[in-house]
Amino acid sequence: AQKITQTQPGMFVQEKEAVTLDCTYDTSDPSYGLFWYKQPSSGEMIFLIYQGSYDQQNATEGRYSLNFQKARKSANLVISASQLGDSAMYFCAMRELLSGGSYIPTFGRGTSLIVHP
Amino acid sequence: ETGVTQTPRHLVMGMTNKKSLKCEQHLGHNAMYWYKQSAKKPLELMFVYSLEERVENNSVPSRFSPECPNSSHLFLHLHTLQPEDSALYLCASSQEVAGGHYGYTFGSGTRLTVV
Numbered sequence: 001a002q003k004i005t006q007t008q009p010g011m012f013v014q015e016k017e018a019v020t021l022d023c024t025y026d027t028s029d030p031s032y033g034l035f036w037y038k039q040p041s042s043g044e045m046i047f048l049i050y051q052g053s054y055d056q057q058n059a060t061e062g063r064y065s066l067n068f069q070k071a072r073k074s075a076n077l078v079i080s081a082s083q084l085g086d087s088a089m090y091f092c093a094m095r096e097l098l099s100g101g102s103y104i105p106t107f108g109r110g111t112s113l114i115v116h117p
Numbered sequence: 118e119t120g121v122t123q124t125p126r127h128l129v130m131g132m133t134n135k136k137s138l139k140c141e142q143h144l145g146h147n148a149m150y151w152y153k154q155s156a157k158k159p160l161e162l163m164f165v166y167s168l169e170e171r172v173e174n175n176s177v178p179s180r181f182s183p184e185c186p187n188s189s190h191l192f193l194h195l196h197t198l199q200p201e202d203s204a205l206y207l208c209a210s211s212q213e214v215a216g217g218h219y220g221y222t223f224g225s226g227t228r229l230t231v232v
Contacts, residue, residue, distance in 0.1 A: 004159075044226065045207060045209070093221075103213055104165055105162070106162065107152075
């Protein structure tokens with residue numbers, strides 16, 4: 001079963017507008033972490049933001065904020081004031097505890113964001 | 118040099134060749150990972166090493182063989198690959214600590230083409 005679901009294969013936004021990228025997750029582990037990564041065409045995965053399952057406040061990092069709704073198991077990424085350089089693939093990921101005691105990250109299929117001038 | 122470095126950036130190999138991908142991290146992290154990224158598919162976790170011990174092998178074919186000689190280096194040895202193995206191979210590292218986490222740092226990847 002898919003553990004990270006990103007339902008938007010592609011999104012378009014006007015420069016300087018805000019955009020929300022959706023992510024829902026599924027886990028039975030009470031201790032987990034959620035991440036968002038950006039992957040430009042160069043291929044490198046760039047860490048954007050992290051939310052721990054016990055964090056009381058929504059995570060924010062500059063123009064990025066994570067709208068964490070634990071009961072709904074959603075962790076949407078909000079990018080404010082979009083810039084042309086934000087055009088990229090965006091991946092939602094979850095860190096889960098394996099039975100052996102190690103953590104592994106699992107990624108969604110990604111959302112392609114295109115920012116129009 | 119800082120961060121996670123992967124070499125080579127691009128690799129073309131025949132199905133009968135043997136080659137290795139290299140990953141090096143200078144962050145003092147204690148866990149390293151290999152991921153495969155194919156077109157239109159999610160990132161597939163291949164191997165996880167924690168404190169130089171393999172803790173996850175995600176049903177990867179034996180033609181892929183990982184090696185982690187120390188906490189800073191990770192290799193992926195390739196032999197008798199198939200064309201469907203063509204993909205972007207990403208290495209990542211992280212520092213696993215009790216009660217916290219600080220993200221996964223990825224390398225720029227090796228774009229592998231099997232001909």
